[in-house]
Amino acid sequence: MTSRRQFIRRTSALGVGLLAFSRLSKAASPTFDGPVVLSTWNFGLQTNEAAWKILAEKGRAVDAAEAGARLAEDDLKSTSVGLAGRPDREGITTLDACIMDEFYNCGSVCFLEKIKHPISVARKVMETTPHVMLAGSGAQQFALENGFELDDYVNPESEKAWHEWLKTSEYKPIINFENHDTIGIVALDAHGNLGGACSTSGMAYKIRGRVGDSPIIGAGLYVDNEVGACTATGTGEEVIRIAGSHLVVEKMRDGMSPEDACRYAVERMIRIRPEQSKTLQVGFIAVNKSGEYGGYCIQPGFQYAVHTNEGNVLVDARSYY
Ligand code: SD4
Numbered sequence: 001m002t003s004r005r006q007f008i009r010r011t012s013a014l015g016v017g018l019l020a021f022s023r024l025s026k027a028a029s030p031t032f033d034g035p036v037v038l039s040t041w042n043f044g045l046q047t048n049e050a051a052w053k054i055l056a057e058k059g060r061a062v063d064a065a066e067a068g069a070r071l072a073e074d075d076l077k078s079t080s081v082g083l084a085g086r087p088d089r090e091g092i093t094t095l096d097a098c099i100m101d102e103f104y105n106c107g108s109v110c111f112l113e114k115i116k117h118p119i120s121v122a123r124k125v126m127e128t129t130p131h132v133m134l135a136g137s138g139a140q141q142f143a144l145e146n147g148f149e150l151d152d153y154v155n156p157e158s159e160k161a162w163h164e165w166l167k168t169s170e171y172k173p174i175i176n177f178e179n180h181d182t183i184g185i186v187a188l189d190a191h192g193n194l195g196g197a198c199s200t201s202g203m204a205y206k207i208r209g210r211v212g213d214s215p216i217i218g219a220g221l222y223v224d225n226e227v228g229a230c231t232a233t234g235t236g237e238e239v240i241r242i243a244g245s246h247l248v249v250e251k252m253r254d255g256m257s258p259e260d261a262c263r264y265a266v267e268r269m270i271r272i273r274p275e276q277s278k279t280l281q282v283g284f285i286a287v288n289k290s291g292e293y294g295g296y297c298i299q300p301g302f303q304y305a306v307h308t309n310e311g312n313v314l315v316d317a318r319s320y321y
Pocket of ligand 1: 182200201202203235
């Protein structure tokens with residue numbers, strides 16, 4: 001069981017190189033001892049800083065998660081989240097995001113174009129509509145009606161990469177792409193409540209209209225305030241197939257540690273599609289009500305960032321291969 005006091009390896013938030021270390025785990029029956037936020041990939045370090053500002057002030061986990069996702073969406077150099085992300089095979093960037101709070105409220109947008117903060121549109125869906133998910137032009141219309149603005153930003157780097165891709169037009173998701181991909185955030189706040197958010201531009205060069213796991217409640221994100229929260233990154237089709245984040249939360253409900261529950265989901269994926277899984281990456285991160293956390297992935301190379309009262313560190317997730 002991995003707890004906040006039990007890292008395999010960590011780096012400092014300033015990226016001062018890897019520091020291998022391990023510490024004894026705390027008491028056998030862990031108790032909640034303050035907020036914690038986990039974010040996917042190495043850019044999760046910055047995401048966590050934004051989230052921590054809210055958690056440190058005793059703010060809500062869902063607010064912290066949204067703030068973290070917004071920071072990632074703001075990065076106009078990011079090729080995997082927000083408007084700067086890699087486009088679909090028609091050359092158009094489409095965005096997916098979802099959010100969930102401690103009351104089982106959830107909101108989601110998918111196949112959304114030209115809106116800078118899909119996570120906040122998802123939140124608006126959650127808070128102001130009787131629905132959970134809005135898609136495509138309807139999601140965009142809803143965003144515009146609610147004060148979001150059209151943004152025509154095109155990342156020249158993503159455009160150039162798409163033109164290169166067109167030369168072969170071969171769809172082959174890259175494992176651990178630039179070590180930052182979908183931003184998934186799960187948080188436990190000072191009141192012991194959970195929340196989460198997930199935002200992505202999805203798989204590069206996907207078929208137009210394709211939606212991945214990231215905006216699907218139960219696949220890319222799930223929060224159950226009785227138990228824990230989980231989010232996913234990687235090839236979304238594989239996550240959807242097993243309702244990944246929900247599965248992880250249910251295994252935590254059964255008593256598994258967050259890391260074991262993530263491993264259980266990864267092993268399920270590999271068992272049902274052993275051949276395909278050899279060339280795919282999927283990573284899960286999870287936190288439970290006690291503040292224990294963990295992650296697990298298919299291939300080596302997936303990292304997540306964890307911020308507790310002890311600091312903000314990058315963790316190498318254990319992997320199946
Ligand atoms: C998707 N899960 O659209 C996202 C993409 C991702 O690492 O996380 N890639 O399938």
